[in-house]
Amino acid sequence: MQPEGSTGARAADRVLILNPESGSQNHVDDVVELGGEHGFDIRKTEESGDAKRLARDAAPTADLIAAVGGDGTVNGVVNGIAAADELETTTLAVVPTGTGNNFATNIGIRGIEHAFTVLEEGRRRSIDVGAANDRRFVNSCVGGITAEASRKTTSESKADLGVLAYVKNTLETVGSFDSLPLRVETAAGPNGRRTQAWTGNAIFVLIGNCRRFTGARTAQANVEDGLLEVTIVEDVPAVNLLGEAAFKRLFGGDSSYIVRRRTPSLAIESTRDAITYSLDGEMLETQTLHLETNPRTLRVAVGDGYEPDPDDGVL
Ligand SMILES: Nc1ncnc2c1ncn2[C@@H]1O[C@H](COP(=O)(O)OP(=O)(O)OP(=O)(O)O)[C@@H](O)[C@H]1O
Numbered sequence: 001m002q003p004e005g006s007t008g009a010r011a012a013d014r015v016l017i018l019n020p021e022s023g024s025q026n027h028v029d030d031v032v033e034l035g036g037e038h039g040f041d042i043r044k045t046e047e048s049g050d051a052k053r054l055a056r057d058a059a060p061t062a063d064l065i066a067a068v069g070g071d072g073t074v075n076g077v078v079n080g081i082a083a084a085d086e087l088e089t090t091t092l093a094v095v096p097t098g099t100g101n102n103f104a105t106n107i108g109i110r111g112i113e114h115a116f117t118v119l120e121e122g123r124r125r126s127i128d129v130g131a132a133n134d135r136r137f138v139n140s141c142v143g144g145i146t147a148e149a150s151r152k153t154t155s156e157s158k159a160d161l162g163v164l165a166y167v168k169n170t171l172e173t174v175g176s177f178d179s180l181p182l183r184v185e186t187a188a189g190p191n192g193r194r195t196q197a198w199t200g201n202a203i204f205v206l207i208g209n210c211r212r213f214t215g216a217r218t219a220q221a222n223v224e225d226g227l228l229e230v231t232i233v234e235d236v237p238a239v240n241l242l243g244e245a246a247f248k249r250l251f252g253g254d255s256s257y258i259v260r261r262r263t264p265s266l267a268i269e270s271t272r273d274a275i276t277y278s279l280d281g282e283m284l285e286t287q288t289l290h291l292e293t294n295p296r297t298l299r300v301a302v303g304d305g306y307e308p309d310p311d312d313g314v315l
Pocket of ligand 1: 019020021022023024045046047048049050069070071072073074097098099100101102158280281282
């Protein structure tokens, strides 16, 4: 049986992986119609894990895979393409139908129709992919967010703060904060940067591939430099975190609670319990995490607004 939206001959070349439950869930008809017009074989996710499985199955024959959903769906699709070992031969397109859509925004995709224009006419760029133990991420990996706070974060807050919305919600919903006793070791990097170790109590550790953590939603990092942007939020007295302005100040340039590093790889060891990490919004619990970038390994269709190096990126 041909899957819904299939156009036969080109079906295996172009596969669209659609999460019908993402965002406000009213995008399905529009996407199925546009996908059909653009020659996509359409496969819908039915439960957690499907985006990865469908992408892994499609990648060996597909030239172009469109991930339709939010950051979690993009994450699943990228993990699936990686599991098939097809990162360098399959192009990823993103059709943003999630609530946050951080990654889509960073690569210059403005909406559903625009995404289809971009996948036909847009530039292709090869961007860095983050690896965290055996999983991949494109945007960010954040330790210290609770799974419950992550689930309860509103779309308005995500639209305002991006992934920092989860951090803010964790601060607001967790009564007494247990800080994370960590050892963070960053590898030697360019410009004479040497291996460095940081040991102490943190409340969050944030690693950005596509994203840096300055408090502004649009703080895109250079995604083609082979480096991860590491932000450690040191144990802060709770009183310093009250209110929106205080929260944004915490991540500001002159914050005394922030340690920043840029590195091609790092290891984070919790000296107590396992920590919950959010990889593009998908959870992972572990005591030891090894992170690295695979420089310029994911081919992505990008919009005109995408800038590989949004600023000189000096931290
Ligand atoms: N058919 C489905 N039913 C229920 N959950 C699903 C289904 N398909 C995928 N999922 C789950 O949806 C989540 C991904 O949602 P996604 O992140 O793409 O959208 P979102 O949360 O609305 O947007 P964003 O992450 O950008 O805020 C994953 O955790 C996945 O397990």
